[in-house]
Amino acid sequence: MNILILGGGGREHSLAWAVKQNPKCDRLIVAPGNAGIAQIADCAAINIEDGDAVASFCVENKIDFVIIGPEAPLAAGVADTLRADGVLVFGCSKAAAQLESSKSFTKAICDACDAPTAGYAHFTDAEAAKAYVTQQGAPIVIKADGLAAGKGVVVAMELDTALAAVDDMLGGQFGDAGAEVVIEEFMTGEEASFFILCDGKTVLPVGTAQDHKRAFDGDEGPNTGGMGAYSPAPVLTDAIAEKALAEIVRPTVAEMAARGTPFEGILYAGLMIENGQPRLVEYNVRFGDPECQVLMMRLGAQALDLLLACAENRLDEVTPNWADDHAMTIVMAADGYPGAYEKGSVINGLDDLPETSLEMTFHAGTAEKDGQVIATGGRVLNITARGATLKDAHAKAYAMTRQINWPEGFYRSDIGHRAL
Ligand code: AMP
Numbered sequence: 187m188n189i190l191i192l193g194g195g196g197r198e199h200s201l202a203w204a205v206k207q208n209p210k211c212d213r214l215i216v217a218p219g220n221a222g223i224a225q226i227a228d229c230a231a232i233n234i235e236d237g238d239a240v241a242s243f244c245v246e247n248k249i250d251f252v253i254i255g256p257e258a259p260l261a262a263g264v265a266d267t268l269r270a271d272g273v274l275v276f277g278c279s280k281a282a283a284q285l286e287s288s289k290s291f292t293k294a295i296c297d298a299c300d301a302p303t304a305g306y307a308h309f310t311d312a313e314a315a316k317a318y319v320t321q322q323g324a325p326i327v328i329k330a331d332g333l334a335a336g337k338g339v340v341v342a343m344e345l346d347t348a349l350a351a352v353d354d355m356l357g358g359q360f361g362d363a364g365a366e367v368v369i370e371e372f373m374t375g376e377e378a379s380f381f382i383l384c385d386g387k388t389v390l391p392v393g394t395a396q397d398h399k400r401a402f403d404g405d406e407g408p409n410t411g412g413m414g415a416y417s418p419a420p421v422l423t424d425a426i427a428e429k430a431l432a433e434i435v436r437p438t439v440a441e442m443a444a445r446g447t448p449f450e451g452i453l454y455a456g457l458m459i460e461n462g463q464p465r466l467v468e469y470n471v472r473f474g475d476p477e478c479q480v481l482m483m484r485l486g487a488q489a490l491d492l493l494l495a496c497a498e499n500r501l502d503e504v505t506p507n508w509a510d511d512h513a514m515t516i517v518m519a520a521d522g523y524p525g526a527y528e529k530g531s532v533i534n535g536l537d538d539l540p541e542t543s544l545e546m547t548f549h550a551g552t553a554e555k556d557g558q559v560i561a562t563g564g565r566v567l568n569i570t571a572r573g574a575t576l577k578d579a580h581a582k583a584y585a586m587t588r589q590i591n592w593p594e595g596f597y598r599s600d601i602g603h604r605a606l
């Protein structure tokens with residue numbers, strides 16, 4: 187079959203890498219792709235948030251299956267347009283994408299189905315919001331309601347920080363995304379990510395992971411999209427995963443179906459775990475980046491069969507075949523990230539790295555120029571390895587990372603420290 191993947195980051199490189207290994211895949215196109223993806227697939231320049239443009243591209247290129255990577259096309263309703271045109275698609279509807287695109291929507295769903303999560307209130311008026319914050323006291327968490335590129339959450343340890351965050355968000359810092367704020371109880375515990383395929387009725391867990399959000403070693407520095415990840419997440423034991431399915435995921439899926447907006451795609455549940463009890467921090471409606479890279483490393487070619495079964499509403503017929511192994515990915519980012527960074531520096535040493543089912547370097551922000559790979563984004567490479575133990579995966583991934591010659595880049599040297 188001919189397959190189109192939308193997106194151009196490390197997540198989409200890992201999806202392309204897994205899909206490409208499955209004999210069902212004939213032609214693979216990724217839009218827009220990047221320099222690493224271009225080595226295994228055709229890349230196309232289309233506006234991936236324009237459903238009609240994607241639908242026309244599918245007709246012209248005889249595409250049989252579309253996999254949507256990032257949240258923006260999902261929130262823009264690209265999956266709806268494709269489904270209406272009869273294109274088989276992996277990715278949820280615009281209505282279901284509200285689980286990521288609106289924090290107050292998710293809170294209302296949790297209320298309706300009694301899913302454990304942080305206590306909260308929501309406001310559009312700054313004075314009312316600040317009165318509530320003052321009454322609750324710090325620590326407290328302030329969130330912009332809409333999509334804010336991962337920057338719309340302030341975990342305030344002091345009251346002043348919380349009050350300033352309310353003013354910033356309701357004062358227009360994030361435009362419409364911040365026209366409403368959700369104010370949450372501060373939760374303590376250990377965080378982990380749980381990935382579940384849903385076809386509207388059946389739910390199928392496809393792995394757990396933990397990532398590292400802070401830029402620097404020792405969990406210091408500013409928040410990023412994620413500087414590394416590993417799978418499985420030891421804190422998400424089978425018993426806790428079962429509890430999360432029973433108390434959070436299945437009730438959410440049932441509530442979405444009851445509202446006439448079934449969730450079909452990948453549900454990424456960010457959980458806070460304390461004393462054996464999982465609570466929902468947030469939902470995303472896409473694979474995590476870089477969590478997807480470690481999941482794909484462990485799933486390999488069967489990922490395509492699972493995504494197809496999901497899109498064809500027959501998840502009840504499939505089971506992931508897990509090797510009892512571990513994977514780790516290390517993000518190499520451009521100096522300055524997540525703040526301002528230079529583009530265009532040359533990355534050397536990539537050609538000598540192994541590319542096997544156990545070791546892969548996924549590209550995020552890269553492009554090819556005059557036969558060389560150059561950095562074009564903040565997060566640039568995801569050096570990923572699989573091993574019998576996490577220690578083994580860690581040793582392999584770091585050995586590969588040290589082989590890369592890119593003076594303008596940096597990486598954390600302590601990915602997985604908690605689990606190791
Ligand atoms: P979110 O975008 O909702 O995942 O929030 C980003 C990060 O903020 C999470 O990964 C948590 O580390 C932290 N966070 C969000 N909500 C809470 C909360 N209610 N209590 C404590 N930490 C939180």
Ligand code: GLY
Pocket residue numbers: 397411412470473474475476477
């Ligand atoms: N790595 C966090 C995310 O994808 O949202």
